[in-house]
Amino acid sequence: MFTEEKRLSGGKLKIMDKSEQELSSNVVLTKLDKFIGWARSYSLWPYIFGTACCGVEFMSVPAAHYDTDRFGAAWPRYTPRQADMLMIIGTITNKQAPVLRRIWEQMAEPKWVVAIGACAVSGGFYRNYATVQGCDRIIPVDVYIPGCPPRPEMIVDGIIKLQEKVRNSKQVF
Numbered sequence: 001m002f003t004e005e006k007r008l009s010g011g012k013l014k015i016m017d018k019s020e021q022e023l024s025s026n027v028v029l030t031k032l033d034k035f036i037g038w039a040r041s042y043s044l045w046p047y048i049f050g051t052a053c054c055g056v057e058f059m060s061v062p063a064a065h066y067d068t069d070r071f072g073a074a075w076p077r078y079t080p081r082q083a084d085m086l087m088i089i090g091t092i093t094n095k096q097a098p099v100l101r102r103i104w105e106q107m108a109e110p111k112w113v114v115a116i117g118a119c120a121v122s123g124g125f126y127r128n129y130a131t132v133q134g135c136d137r138i139i140p141v142d143v144y145i146p147g148c149p150p151r152p153e154m155i156v157d158g159i160i161k162l163q164e165k166v167r168n169s170k171q172v173f
């Protein structure tokens with residue numbers, strides 16, 4: 001019978017016959033939680049809440065050069081009910097706050113929020129009565145991306161950080 005030697009992690013040698021070789025190269029063992037986290041991290045459905053200049057800067061991110069399709073996060077949904085990643089891009093005024101809150105409530109569970117740009121993160125330089133001083137005053141935020149506006153590379157980095165968070169979270173299903 002055709003056999004092969006395989007070195008185990010402890011340094012020991014294991015002799016494997018053909019059926020064992022086929023099993024080891026075709027079967028993957030993992031935990032359901034890890035598997036669901038891995039699948040969810042590569043199928044993020046963004047809802048774009050763009051309100052100001054950061055939104056214009058963001059337009060290049062899903063396009064060919066930065067290509068968020070590589071991360072499974074490129075296809076924007078036009079209804080919050082089909083989205084699980086809310087991207088808040090730009091200044092949020094007090095008048096917009098209830099709308100943003102309602103959109104977040106309409107999104108499917110589990111859902112994640114990314115605040116993009118200084119205005120979404122903290123109100124930016126708008127220290128006035130009309131501007132929300134950070135969208136985490138209205139809804140929970142998972143990833144904060146600073147900058148005025150942030151470079152596309154920073155947004156890609158934020159998506160990668162969110163993917164890590166999704167993969168390593170306790171999965172609800």
Ligand code: SF4
Nearest residue numbers: 053054117118119148
């Ligand atoms: S952070 Fe800067 S670029 Fe972005 S919305 Fe605010 S003022 Fe505009």
